[in-house]
Amino acid sequence: MKKLASAVVAAMALASFPALAEVVVVVNPAHGEAVSKDQVANVYLGKSTAFTPVDQADGSAIRGEFYKKVADKDASQAKALWSKLVFTGKATPPKEVGSSADVKKAIAANPKAIGYIEKSAVDATVKVVLTP
Amino acid sequence: MNKRILATLLALPLATAYAQDSSPTVKVSGFGTGALTVSDNDDAEFGRANQARGVRKDVRTGVDSNLGLQADMTINNWLSVTGQGLVRKDNQDDFGAEASLAFAKAKVTDELSIRVGRMGVPVFMISEYRNVGYLNTFVRPPQEMYSQVPFNGIDGIDATWQRGFGDTSVTAQVSYGRSKSKLAGGLDLDMKKLLVLNLMAEYGPFTARVGRADGKLTVSGAASLNGLLTSLRAAGTGYRLPELNTLADRLVSDEKDASFTSAGLGMDWNNIIGQAEYAKRKTHSYINDTTSWYVMGGYRIGKFLPYYTHGKVAIDNAPAYSGASACPAGYPAACTPTLRALTAGVGTLRSAGVGQGEQSTDSIGLRWDLYNSIALKFQVDRIKPKNGKGLFLNAAPGFNQAVTVGTVAVDFVF
Numbered sequence: 001m002k003k004l005a006s007a008v009v010a011a012m013a014l015a016s017f018p019a020l021a022e023v024v025v026v027v028n029p030a031h032g033e034a035v036s037k038d039q040v041a042n043v044y045l046g047k048s049t050a051f052t053p054v055d056q057a058d059g060s061a062i063r064g065e066f067y068k069k070v071a072d073k074d075a076s077q078a079k080a081l082w083s084k085l086v087f088t089g090k091a092t093p094p095k096e097v098g099s100s101a102d103v104k105k106a107i108a109a110n111p112k113a114i115g116y117i118e119k120s121a122v123d124a125t126v127k128v129v130l131t132p
Numbered sequence: 133m134n135k136r137i138l139a140t141l142l143a144l145p146l147a148t149a150y151a152q153d154s155s156p157t158v159k160v161s162g163f164g165t166g167a168l169t170v171s172d173n174d175d176a177e178f179g180r181a182n183q184a185r186g187v188r189k190d191v192r193t194g195v196d197s198n199l200g201l202q203a204d205m206t207i208n209n210w211l212s213v214t215g216q217g218l219v220r221k222d223n224q225d226d227f228g229a230e231a232s233l234a235f236a237k238a239k240v241t242d243e244l245s246i247r248v249g250r251m252g253v254p255v256f257m258i259s260e261y262r263n264v265g266y267l268n269t270f271v272r273p274p275q276e277m278y279s280q281v282p283f284n285g286i287d288g289i290d291a292t293w294q295r296g297f298g299d300t301s302v303t304a305q306v307s308y309g310r311s312k313s314k315l316a317g318g319l320d321l322d323m324k325k326l327l328v329l330n331l332m333a334e335y336g337p338f339t340a341r342v343g344r345a346d347g348k349l350t351v352s353g354a355a356s357l358n359g360l361l362t363s364l365r366a367a368g369t370g371y372r373l374p375e376l377n378t379l380a381d382r383l384v385s386d387e388k389d390a391s392f393t394s395a396g397l398g399m400d401w402n403n404i405i406g407q408a409e410y411a412k413r414k415t416h417s418y419i420n421d422t423t424s425w426y427v428m429g430g431y432r433i434g435k436f437l438p439y440y441t442h443g444k445v446a447i448d449n450a451p452a453y454s455g456a457s458a459c460p461a462g463y464p465a466a467c468t469p470t471l472r473a474l475t476a477g478v479g480t481l482r483s484a485g486v487g488q489g490e491q492s493t494d495s496i497g498l499r500w501d502l503y504n505s506i507a508l509k510f511q512v513d514r515i516k517p518k519n520g521k522g523l524f525l526n527a528a529p530g531f532n533q534a535v536t537v538g539t540v541a542v543d544f545v546f
Contacts, residue, residue: 038296047294047301047334050242052209076504083545084267086161088260089214089233089251090292092204095157112209 022119023066026103026126027051028111035114035129041071043114044094045078046085051114053094054106062100066116069132158205165265167196167541176527178515178537180272181279182486184316185225186525187537194221196272196541198263200232210239218263223316232263232284244293253286254305254330255345257396257409265543269405269499271511272539274426274443279487279523280413281345281392283313286326305330311347315486316525319354323347324387337401342394349390349415354485357383357418360477367474371467375455379478382451385417405430405437412448418481420488421449430499437499444492445523450482483520491515491522506544513537 025040042048044055044067056063059075067078085091097103100117107113108125115126122128170191171178179186179195187195198220205213216233235249252260261267262278272278288309295302307330311323326347333340361380368376394411410425423446430439453475459467483489497511516534521527524535 042296042301048242048296049239049245049294079505080267083161083163083264084261086204087163087200087202087216087264087267087545089216089235089237089247090260092159092206092212092214093161095206110209 023062023069023116023132024119024122024128025070025114025116025130025132026107026122027114027129028107029125029127030111031127031129037070037130037132040114040130040132045071045073045081046091046093049091052110052112054103054113054115055094055096056100056103056116057096057098062116062118066132070116070130156205156207158203160201160203161546162199162201163264163266163543163545164199165197165541165543166193167265167271167539168193169195169537169539171535171537173533173535175533176521176524176531176535178513178535179525181275181523182223182282182316183221183525184223185221194225194227196265196539197221198265200263202233212237220263223314243295244291246289246291248289250285250287251290251307252284253281253311253326253345254307254328255281255343255392255394256411257339257341257394257398257407259284264545265509265541266505266507266545269407269428269430269437269439270441270495270497271509271541274428274441274493274495275523276443276445276491276493277409277411277424277426280411280422280424280445282315282486283311283321283323285313286311286328288326290328299335301334303330303332303334305332315351317354317485319485320350320352322350322352323390324350337399339396339398341396343392344394345392347390348387349385349417349419350387351385351417351419351485357481357484360474360481363470364474364478367467367470371459371463371470373455373459373471375453376471376474379451379453382416383418383478383481385415385419388415388417390415390417390419403432405432405439418451419485420447420482422446423448435501437501439497439499441495441497442492443495446490446518447482451478453478483522487523489520489522489524490518492518505546506542509539509541509543511539511541513539 043051043053064075067073067075082093086093097106100121103115103117104125107115168191169187171187174188177186177188200218202216213236214233217229218232219227219229221227233250235247235251237245237247239245262273286307286309290307292305307328309326311326313321315321328345330343361384364376364380368374391414396409399406406429408427413422426441426443428441430437459471493513493515495511495513500508502508514536517532521531
């Protein structure tokens with residue numbers, strides 16, 4: 001019984017873990033204008049090319065959380081949408097990087113880039129435009 | 133002058149690429165379907181539009197299986213290059229490879245992009261991903277409609293303009309170019325001056341589109357058609373029946389006006405899936421003027437999606453001999469039998485060639501999203517040909533029976 005209870009607690013902790021890492025949307029500090037949640041969603045669902053999106057690794061918790069919060073899609077729904085855009089030649093999927101540090105590097109290198117990172121990873125190289 | 137512009141255009145991406153220190157990135161992706169298809173009838177074969185062979189009572193993989201590979205190279209912020217190869221059974225009874233996409237795309241502004249090369253012809257709702265099973269609910273696009281434009285690609289230029297108006301996203305696409313392809317039965321199709329307009333609006337889970345394609349259509353290499361046309365003209369001239377010469381001119385498909393007008397609706401709302409399209413084809417040649425449509429509805433229950441589809445194609449108009457059924461008195465005895473043989477020959481053109489015929493299909497199926505990027509599908513089709521063999525292939529003379537076709541397919545993307 002005790003084992004079961006601790007297993008349940010462990011499972012709950014795991015299940016709620018992704019919500020603990022607060023995700024923020026960041027752009028190059030050179031970008032002056034405000035950015036809405038719809039704009040971000042459109043960029044990441046291939047409906048707008050106003051920014052060059054940078055994605056985190058496929059299957060990562062932060063990626064799942066970002067798509068759920070910003071676009072109300074799970075990562076597999078987003079992947080199906082992108083497959084449609086890719087195989088019709090309409091768009092190329094966002095560049096994928098392995099960590100929040102790499103997202104910041106990509107944003108520093110390109111004034112039109114947009115990305116999402118953990119709030120704790122924010123520093124002077126990026127500007128937070130949205131906390132979904 | 134042109135050469136200088138071209139050289140500058142080619143050099144520019146390299147220059148900006150260096151300036152931004154972001155070397156070109158290449159992404160490879162792919163899609164495919166492995167399928168088994170079987171029919172309950174041995175008198176005719178069931179196949180997809182433009183396939184040379186279909187399936188009878190023996191199970192075949194060739195009707196619905198394919199494999200596509202795509203490479204996307206992003207050169208810089210505004211220029212990318214895409215190539216896609218597709219392996220499937222099409223106009224010949226072997227798996228063959230084709231370059232389905234090969235273009236360079238330049239992003240002119242945030243809302244406008246221009247592509248040059250080989251692109252998909254956007255005449256249908258799913259024309260550009262009709263071969264990607266994973267992206268579709270059904271196993272194959274309804275053949276009644278998708279057989280009516282039996283070519284996939286356009287070589288030329290297109291412009292796509294996309295803009296959001298509040299919650300609605302609007303896309304306008306204009307393509308211009310030429311489409312050449314090999315059709316089943318040794319025919320060559322050449323669509324010149326092909327101009328396609330495609331307008332699409334997306335509002336949340338709802339999508340609507342209208343499209344129009346116009347071009348100059350040539351279908352050549354049909355020995356039996358050429359023989360018939362030669363005989364019509366010989367008899368028309370020899371027997372002084374000018375209506376036969378006129379008929380031959382109307383039948384021949386030599387840079388004749390052809391158009392395809394279509395509209396479609398789609399939805400994926402609260403687990404209710406719906407898709408419907410309607411189209412009119414018109415040509416000034418032996419190729420039938422048709423009306424084709426289908427309706428698909430489904431309901432998603434977790435990973436399972438049962439669906440039903442009804443599709444239909446009907447001939448609105450086909451050139452026919454409308455003169456007297458016998459030669460005037462005093463003509464040579466051979467005249468009337470010749471006239472009757474020729475007009476009977478003209479009558480067979482309604483069902484001769486790719487996508488020529490009338491039929492309807494009822495399909496029920498189940499899509500099961502087995503795993504991320506993999507779907508398993510089961511589909512049963514009941515196909516009823518009308519006024520002849522419908523769209524069946526290699527049919528026995530006089531064939532006109534309802535046929536049941538079953539398919540199991542695994543679709544994947546990577």
